[in-house]
Amino acid sequence: MAIRIPVVKGKTLATDYWLGSLTFSAISKYVKLPENPDWNDVFGGEGEQEAQRKLNRQRVNSEIVPYLLESDDAFFSSLALILVPGTGRPLKEGTDFKFLPTEGFDDKIGILEIDESVDMFPADGQHRSAAIIEALRQKRERMAQQEVPVVILPYATKEKMRQHFSDLNLNAKPVSQSIGYSFESRDPVVIVTKRIMKDVPLFNGRVNEQSNSLAKKSPDVITMGTLVQAHQVLLEALYGPKYKDQDDLKALRQVDPADSRVSSVSDRLREIWEVVISNIPEWELILKNKIHPRELRDGDETTGEPGYVFAFGIGWQAIATAAAALVKHHPDDWSEDLARCLTAVDWKKGPQWHGIAMVGDRVNNTGPGIKATAGYLLKEGGIPASEGADVKSLHDALSRSLQSINP
Structure with a gap:
């Protein structure tokens, strides 16, 4: 069964993307954290370059999860998710996803249908993703339908995916x-x-x-x-x-x-x-x-x-x-x-x-x-x-x- 997400379609230079939001429940179901061994082949194979640094579980559990659970006005900036077919081949429109434009918006606004065999890699926001998953586990009834903004990018090649990850993380400059x-x-x-x-x-x-x-x-x-x-x-x-x-x-x-x-x-x-x-x-x-x-x-x-x-x-x-x-x-x-x-x-x-x-x-x-x-x-x-x-x-x-x- 495909997941359907209302999105706005965009493009920066040569990079296509979609802007939307996902429920915490969907994040838990479709997002695989970088430490998941399923990503080894995408990032070079086990023993080679890992997908990202290991999760700081203490930070997730002691800081970010309480922030979500205890703050009625908690808010996360958007997660950057890359759609990756389970086969590891380039994402294919019509098979792995479909963009269904809404009439009257110049093909910019519509529904993104993603086949459930496609995984989502958090190129930016792995700790926020982990916190969402843990907060959902602790208080599913309250958290399941909460939403987080997402930027969704298509998977093209291993090198392109790794470059996205590098761009998103090297160029991020947190405030002091x-x-x-x-x-x-x-x-x-x-x-x-x-x-x-x-x-x-x-x-x-x-x-x-x-x-x-x-x-x-x-x-x-x-x-x-x-x-x-x-x-x-x-x-x-x-x-x-x-x-x-x-x-x-x-x-x-x-x-x-x-x-x-x-x-x-x-x-x-x-x-x-x-x-x-x-x-x-x-x-x-x-x-x-x-x-x-x-x-x-x-x-x-x-x-x-x-x-x-x-x-x-x-x-x-x-x-x-x-x-x-x-x-x-x-x-x-x-x-x-x-x-x-x-x-x-x-x-x-x-x-x-x-x-x-x-x-x-x-x-x-x-x-x-x-x-x-x-x-x-x-x-x-x-x-x-x-x-x-x-x-x-x-x-x-x-x-x-x-x-x-x-x-």
Whole structure:
């Protein structure tokens, strides 16, 4: 039985395509994800070039599926699907598909009939497709008739199909994480972050909402992406691993950041940032406009004074990571321990940071570096590894980092 889709027919240069929509149920039935071994022959055979990178199942299940299931206004951009006959030969009109134009629209609008023996390859949108399939499995009654826009392309040759895949993926330029967060109005963590950006004086007007890193002369002290990531770590410590499912957080979906309800969560984060900022005296100079943020990062060339590690993304995230470990294991008296860690460290760029937060004279923002830096804070502050599993994990990260440069 053929699948029938209302479509608009189009053409860009030499590429024909159809624009339409498919139900989630149809996506589940007709779309084969790139990891499916049936695609091996199309993309060169098993052991040769794979159809695409492996699916990030964690991202699908923990981020995209909840987005679909929990958001009444969820929306996906169009999937790009290539129609591929099961035989692997070029798509043939009249056998594999028929386009039935609607009278009066110059053969542009009509019904696309696709034989059910034809498979659909998601040249762009494999994670969205996987999320649709999983969301349908979890809540079929609600999701079956939901629709997603699609761009449908005909299969001509293996080389052409691979070129479509390359074009769609190489030319895609997602916006920066910070810009994405600045437009986000649903995620409670982002909503709380926007409140913190107003309530914490150091952050007010000094958070970059455009890029994932700070330009050399940027007047900002942190990017929004870094601040959100820090809050994710801290909220997990405050509310547990499933913090997004906590009533305090769930109640903030699509709430204005200025709403009084946001303060029930933001006040707990603000308390942590107040301890951090008050125990790094240089931030007070920023608040009094006595120094430019770039000087804290890069130092003063005229005097040869180096910059400070705390002023970089790795510094912010490491501090949040160390604070989270202390909050988790000392929920009632973490502030004194955190203050001691912050003041015990020599934050100036120098050899003490080599292999931890710096490689040579360059600050190196990596996941292992963040954990090693957090471990360094705890160690310098006299917090032993015996203080809890998270503290021990950060001590271990520091040891591994140091061993890598001094085997």
